Every structure is written in structure tokens, then in C-alpha cells.
Amino acid sequence: MTAVNAVNRRMALRRYPDGMPRPEDFEVLEGSIPDIADGQVLGRAIYLTVDPYIRVHISPSMSVGYAPTTPIGAPIPGEAVLQVVRSRHPDFAEGDFVAGFGGWQDYCSLPGDSLRRLDRSLAPLSAHLGSLGMPGLTAYAGMTKLAEARAGDTVFVSAALGGVGAVAGQLARLQGCRVVGVSSSPEKCVWAVSELGYDACLDRTAPDFAAQVAAACPDGIDVDFENAGGEVFWAAFNSMKAYGRLIVCGLISGYNLDAPPPGPDMTPHLLRYVAMKRLVMKGLMVADYWDLRPRFLEEVGGMIRDGRFRSKEYVVEGLENAGQALIDMMHGRNFGKTVVRIADDPGSSPP
Amino acid sequence: MTAVNAVNRRMALRRYPDGMPRPEDFEVLEGSIPDIADGQVLGRAIYLTVDPYIRVHISPSMSVGYAPTTPIGAPIPGEAVLQVVRSRHPDFAEGDFVAGFGGWQDYCSLPGDSLRRLDRSLAPLSAHLGSLGMPGLTAYAGMTKLAEARAGDTVFVSAALGGVGAVAGQLARLQGCRVVGVSSSPEKCVWAVSELGYDACLDRTAPDFAAQVAAACPDGIDVDFENAGGEVFWAAFNSMKAYGRLIVCGLISGYNLDAPPPGPDMTPHLLRYVAMKRLVMKGLMVADYWDLRPRFLEEVGGMIRDGRFRSKEYVVEGLENAGQALIDMMHGRNFGKTVVRIADDPGSSPP
Numbered sequence: 001m002t003a004v005n006a007v008n009r010r011m012a013l014r015r016y017p018d019g020m021p022r023p024e025d026f027e028v029l030e031g032s033i034p035d036i037a038d039g040q041v042l043g044r045a046i047y048l049t050v051d052p053y054i055r056v057h058i059s060p061s062m063s064v065g066y067a068p069t070t071p072i073g074a075p076i077p078g079e080a081v082l083q084v085v086r087s088r089h090p091d092f093a094e095g096d097f098v099a100g101f102g103g104w105q106d107y108c109s110l111p112g113d114s115l116r117r118l119d120r121s122l123a124p125l126s127a128h129l130g131s132l133g134m135p136g137l138t139a140y141a142g143m144t145k146l147a148e149a150r151a152g153d154t155v156f157v158s159a160a161l162g163g164v165g166a167v168a169g170q171l172a173r174l175q176g177c178r179v180v181g182v183s184s185s186p187e188k189c190v191w192a193v194s195e196l197g198y199d200a201c202l203d204r205t206a207p208d209f210a211a212q213v214a215a216a217c218p219d220g221i222d223v224d225f226e227n228a229g230g231e232v233f234w235a236a237f238n239s240m241k242a243y244g245r246l247i248v249c250g251l252i253s254g255y256n257l258d259a260p261p262p263g264p265d266m267t268p269h270l271l272r273y274v275a276m277k278r279l280v281m282k283g284l285m286v287a288d289y290w291d292l293r294p295r296f297l298e299e300v301g302g303m304i305r306d307g308r309f310r311s312k313e314y315v316v317e318g319l320e321n322a323g324q325a326l327i328d329m330m331h332g333r334n335f336g337k338t339v340v341r342i343a344d345d346p347g348s349s350p351p
Numbered sequence: 352m353t354a355v356n357a358v359n360r361r362m363a364l365r366r367y368p369d370g371m372p373r374p375e376d377f378e379v380l381e382g383s384i385p386d387i388a389d390g391q392v393l394g395r396a397i398y399l400t401v402d403p404y405i406r407v408h409i410s411p412s413m414s415v416g417y418a419p420t421t422p423i424g425a426p427i428p429g430e431a432v433l434q435v436v437r438s439r440h441p442d443f444a445e446g447d448f449v450a451g452f453g454g455w456q457d458y459c460s461l462p463g464d465s466l467r468r469l470d471r472s473l474a475p476l477s478a479h480l481g482s483l484g485m486p487g488l489t490a491y492a493g494m495t496k497l498a499e500a501r502a503g504d505t506v507f508v509s510a511a512l513g514g515v516g517a518v519a520g521q522l523a524r525l526q527g528c529r530v531v532g533v534s535s536s537p538e539k540c541v542w543a544v545s546e547l548g549y550d551a552c553l554d555r556t557a558p559d560f561a562a563q564v565a566a567a568c569p570d571g572i573d574v575d576f577e578n579a580g581g582e583v584f585w586a587a588f589n590s591m592k593a594y595g596r597l598i599v600c601g602l603i604s605g606y607n608l609d610a611p612p613p614g615p616d617m618t619p620h621l622l623r624y625v626a627m628k629r630l631v632m633k634g635l636m637v638a639d640y641w642d643l644r645p646r647f648l649e650e651v652g653g654m655i656r657d658g659r660f661r662s663k664e665y666v667v668e669g670l671e672n673a674g675q676a677l678i679d680m681m682h683g684r685n686f687g688k689t690v691v692r693i694a695d696d697p698g699s700s701p702p
Contacts (some may be wrong), residue, residue, distance in 0.1 A: 006365070011360055026487070049357075049465065051519070078465065078662040094381070126527065139543050157446055162541075187411065193634070229619055230619075233618075233622070248622055248625045248626045249626060250700065251619065251622050251626065253619075253622055254505075254622070254623060257619055260613055260614070260615035260616055260617055260619060260620055261615060261616050261619065262614045263611070263612070263614015263615050263616050264610070264611035264612060264613055264614055264615045265611055265612050265613065265614050265615065265616050265618075266611055266616055266617075266618045266619055267613060267616075267617045267618050267621055268580055268586075268602065268604075268605035268608055268612065269600050269611055270579075270618055270621070271577070271580055271599055272602055272605060273604070273634075274599045274632055275599045275600060275601065275634040275636065276634065276636070277634060278634040278635070279633075280631065280633050280634070281409065281625055281630075281631070281632040281633075282625075282629075282630075282631050282632075283624075283625040283626040283627065283628060283629040283630050283631070284626065285626065285627070285629055286628070288629065326390035
């Protein structure tokens with residue numbers, strides 16, 4: 001039997017963040033290794049995910065049905081890449097690599113039926129939390145089911161290198177679209193163009209950012225794949241072409257708001273232009289699209305394996321740094337999809 | 352040949368309204384009867400339309416491609432019911448009843464190809480500017496092409512008795528939906544229920560209006576047919592069910608805003624709920640749906656003729672009162688779809 005530590009560390013909330021999370025909102029707690037019941041497996045986490053939606057789960061004011069608020073002291077929720085160390089489920093054996101909603105902790109017990117087995121031949125394990133994980137599937141669902149993008153369309157991706165955005169942008173490029181991305185530094189923008197194939201990528205910290213968006217989309221935007229909100233959203237919205245589609249997937253700029261920001265109130269402007277330009281705005285949640293996963297893994301996984309599609313993770317080392325990794329991501333200090341490595345990948349060294 | 356007056360009166364802008372239009376923003380001017388070229392007809396107006404979208408056309412700050420700003424001194428634009436008094440188009444003869452974009456004036460010259468012939472057997476002439484006109488077609492397009500309403504759905508109609516709303520509400524009822532309307536007085540609400548078949552109709556001037564909306568839609572709203580904006584919009588939005596559709600057709604509450612209203616800014620809230628509830632928001636402009644007109648007239652026209660569908664116009668007498676009629680409509684003082692009668696209907700008295 002695989003050795004299991006005596007202690008299960010978890011990264012928990014010490015208190016609910018007030019606005020932008022701070023390091024002291026988080027703390028590492030220790031507990032015992034969970035038992036497993038029939039049908040469950042015990043997993044040891046190798047990689048944890050750090051995604052913008054986690055901010056929603058740690059805010060009581062933002063809780064809605066789909067996202068119950070994380071209790072103080074409980075592990076921060078999120079998907080993890082796990083290795084099975086005990087199994088009471090017939091489909092899984094010790095040593096298997098899976099992904100499941102284990103949260104930010106060393107060990108978790110999960111129903112085997114909730115796990116997905118990882119195909120290590122496609123990409124490194126970390127990619128299964130990014131381009132081949134929930135963020136990638138989110139982008140795939142948005143681009144294939146909601147965006148209605150046609151070759152030649154201008155597609156705007158508001159977080160060009162993010163877990164979702166990098167996949168959305170590359171899918172749009174492969175559909176023959178002109179793809180304009182946004183990131184938070186000149187270096188990342190250069191990388192988005194040279195490595196991900198964006199036609200243009202704009203630095204949202206530039207003083208003339210909105211004018212740059214208008215200039216980069218001279219014929220307007222057909223599809224806005226929205227993960228930002230705030231000023232980035234408005235720059236795109238004001239350049240939308242008639243009949244354009246806005247895929248509202250994430251709003252990282254709004255996740256630290258516990259109350260609506262000061263005015264003026266721009267909703268009348270928004271609604272007026274939705275009507276006049278016949279825009280279509282569609283909310284996207286990946287939970288509606290689990291059935292797309294096999295096709296997604298075949299298509300995107302195949303392209304990653306063959307080198308035709310880039311997956312870039314920004315790997316932070318150590319469970320104790322997961323809170324800071326979330327903060328850094330919300331400031332745009334990451335370079336790619338953030339994951340936290342909390343244990344060695346036993347398969348990463350040659351046998 | 353039909354007699355033609357010596358003078359063509361028009362209701363024009365004296366100046367652009369600042370916020371809510373005032374009577375002194377309008378004036379009646381006189382000019383000559385227009386000539387007609389080959390392919391055109393000269394029409395004498397019997398009924399003029401008064402619709403919320405006219406407010407957009409008389410505001411320089413709101414002009415977008417589809418709605419060029421009306422010049423000072425020019426007739427206010429809008430559809431009219433006309434009788435042909437001269438024709439140089441092979442399809443039209445003197446005496447024919449047509450509708451066309453003649454604007455607020457006694458006489459207009461229009462290309463025959465832009466006119467639609469009116470079927471007087473379906474309904475009184477005035478209805479061809481309402482339930483059988485552009486507003487009715489707008490509602491028909493929204494309910495048949497965008498709303499995706501299924502029997503049992505709750506449909507919310509924010510202007511229950513309006514030119515668009517009365518048709519949307521009745522179509523929704525005929526589709527087996529539960530229909531909740533909004534109007535601006537208890538009397539109108541009673542009428543909407545008893546005559547238009549709304550399941551409930553709420554008075555937007557009630558102090559507890561938002562709570563009434565929530566109570567009248569205990570399972571949430573599947574379709575919001577939006578013609579109001581402002582507080583009525585938010586009452587509906589906050590009751591939207593997951594996967595609900597918002598048809599953004601009109602925003603009468605916002606048409607008098609020359610600048611965004613004071614905050615807080617509710618767009619982050621709006622975008623967050625669009626994502627989390629997977630809402631779909633769709634802009635609607637009738638100009639995209641002229642091809643639906645034959646089917647619309649057959650279906651809705653047939654039901655009006657047979658008494659299964661109600662059309663209610665609020666008839667204001669006299670061109671000189673058209674400006675006030677627009678103001679009254681924006682205050683909700685009308686009772687049904689507003690039209691202005693500026694000449695006798697020669698067919699209205701028995702022969």
C-alpha cells in the first residue's frame with residue numbers, strides 16, 4: 001500500500017476577505033486523513049487549481065445557489081489533480097491519476113463516480129487543471145456552443161493567457177477568426193501573439209487602452225469572450241458590432257466588490273445598446289457542459305499532444321503559498337494558468 | 352381626383368428636448384404639398400403613431416446608425432396610416448389605404464415599394480399602427496423568434512397595455528404561458544387582466560412594486576419582454592430564473608436620459624447574474640423581421656378579426672396634440688397604444 005502521511009494539511013479561510021484578499025485571510029490547518037466509504041477513493045493532491053471563481057466561493061455576499069460559501073476553517077474549494085492512494089471503487093486502483101473536487105488540501109476522500117481519469121499521454125498533469133481541465137472545457141463550450149463565431153469574425157478575449165482565455169483564443173484562431181486578446185503586461189501580450197497566435201494583444205494597464213481596443217478592432221467585435229468585467233468589458237462592449245455575441249463567463253474585476261461600485265449607473269447605456277445593436281449576451285457556466293468533455297479531450301487534447309495547441313501553467317510551489325497565488329492572480333501577476341504544486345509528481349521523473 | 356389641401360401641416364421640433372419633452376419643444380409648421388416622382392405616391396395621413404422609440408429619434412445624444420436624429424423643423428418621424436391621393440406607382444391607386452413612414456404631417460410622398468397595403472377587414476385602421484403594425488410585429492418577432500417560451504413558462508411584460516406589450520402578453524397567453532404584466536395604474540392593471548388575459552398585472556407606481564413582482568412570480572421569470580428599463584427592469588431581472596431569456600426591446604424609462612444616471616453602477620451585478628444564472632439577453636429591433644409580416648398578419652390579424660385577440664388604441668385628436676401625446680405616453684397617461692387622428696377616416700361611416 002502507498003504510504004500516507006500522518007497529517008492532512010489544508011489551506012483554509014481564517015476570515016472572509018474584505019475586498020481584495022490578503023495573505024492573513026488564509027491559514028494552513030492540520031487534521032487527520034479522511035476515511036473512505038464504499039465507492040470512495042482517497043486521493044493525494046499533486047496540483048491544486050487557482051481560478052478566479054474561487055473568489056466567489058469565499059465571499060458570503062456573493063453566494064448564490066451554485067456556489068455555497070466556504071465555511072471558515074474548511075479547505076478552499078476547487079479541482080485538484082490527485083493520485084489515488086486508497087480505493088473502494090471498482091474503477092480506480094492505487095496509483096491512478098485523477099482529477100476531482102478535492103479542494104486545497106493534501107488528502108481528500110471523494111466518490112469515485114465524481115472523478116475523471118487523466119490521460120497522461122496528452123499533456124503534463126498540471127495541464128489537466130488548465131487547458132485540459134475545467135477552464136479549457138469552459139472555453140470549449142463557449143466557443144463551440146454559444147459564440148457562433150464564423151471565419152473572419154473578430155473575437156475579443158479579455159484574459160488572453162488565462163486558463164479559459166488561452167483556450168478560447170486558440171480555438172477562435174483555429175476557427176479562422178481574427179483574435180484580439182487582453183493581458184496585463186507588455187511581455188504577456190508579446191507572448192500571447194508569438195506563442196498562442198493572437199492577431200493582437202493589448203495591455204490593459206496602458207493609459208490609452210480603450211482607444212487601443214477600438215483601433216485593434218476597426219470593424220468592431222463579433223464575439224466578446226468576457227472574463228474581466230470593468231474597464232476591459234466596456235472597451236469591448238463599446239466596440240461591439242451589430243448582432244455581436246457577448247459570452248459572459250467570468251468577471252474577475254468584480255469579484256472583490258462586496259457592494260455595487262460608485263456611479264454613474266451604466267446599465268441604461270448597456271441595455272440601450274443591446275437593443276439597438278441587437279446584441280446577444282449569454283451567461284456561461286461549465287457545469288452545463290460536462291457531456292462535452294469526451295469530444296473536448298479528443299480535440300483539444302489531441303492538438304496539445306501533437307504540439308498544435310499551447311497550454312501554459314504558472315506553477316506556484318507549496319500549499320502554504322496558495323492564498324498568495326490567488327491574490328497574485330487577481331492582480332494579474334501570474335503568467336499563464338495558475339496551479340499550485342503541493343506534492344511531487346511520481347511520474348515526472350524517468351523510471 | 353381626390354381633393355388635396357393647399358397647405359401641408361407638420362409637427363416639428365422647435366428644439367431638442369432636455370430630458371422629458373415639453374410642449375414647447377414642438378411646433379406646427381406649414382409647407383407645401385410635396386411633389387411625387389415616378390414610383391412614388393402622395394398620401395394623406397389619417398392616423399399617426401406615437402411610440403416610445405420616437406423619443407430616441409429626437410435626441411442628438413442618442414443617435415446611432417439606425418436612428419438618425421430628426422432635424423429641427425422637420426416632421427417627427429414615424430409610421431402613419433395614409434390614404435393614397437395621387438399615385439405614380441402601378442400597385443397603388445387613389446383611395447387605397449396604406450401604412451408608411453410618413454412622419455407627423457398631413458401629406459407625405461413615399462416610394463410605393465415602401466408601403467404596405469392595409470386589410471380593412473381585419474381591424475379598424477388605427478390598429479394597423481398598433482397590434483397589426485410595427486409594435487405588433489415587434490412583439491410577434493420577439494415571442495416567436497427570440498423568447499423560446501414554452502407552455503407553463505412565466506412571461507413578464509413590462510408595459511402590459513402598450514403597442515408591443517399588449518401583443519406580447521396575449522401571444523404568451525396563447526402559448527400557454529403564465530403572463531405577468533406591469534402598468535401604471537390600478538385601472539389599467541384590472542383591464543389588462545380582464546380584457547387581455549394577463550394572469551396578473553402589477554402597478555409600477557405601488558410603493559412595494561418590487562416585492563409584488565417577486566410575489567407574483569414565485570418560481571421566477573422565464574422570459575422578460577423588456578420595454579421599460581429602470582426599476583421595472585430590475586424587479587424582473589432579480590426574479591429571473593436560471594436560463595431565462597430577456598428580450599430587450601425598449602427602455603422607455605431611459606429615453607429621457609442624456610447622460611448615465613447617478614450610481615451605484617449596477618452593471619457588475621447585472622453581468623454577474625447573467626453568468627451565474629446563465630441568462631440570455633437579446634436585443635430586438637423590428638427592422639430585422641419584415642419577412643415575418645405575412646405570417647404575423649395572417650395569425651394575429653385573423654385572431655383580431657375573429658375577436659380572439661384585443662387591440663386597444665388610445666386615440667388623441669389633432670396633429671397639434673401629437674407632442675403632448677408623446678409626453679403623456681412617457682408618463683404612462685395613455686390607456687392602450689397611442690395614435691393621433693389627424694383626418695377623418697372616409698371608410699369609418701357607413702356608405
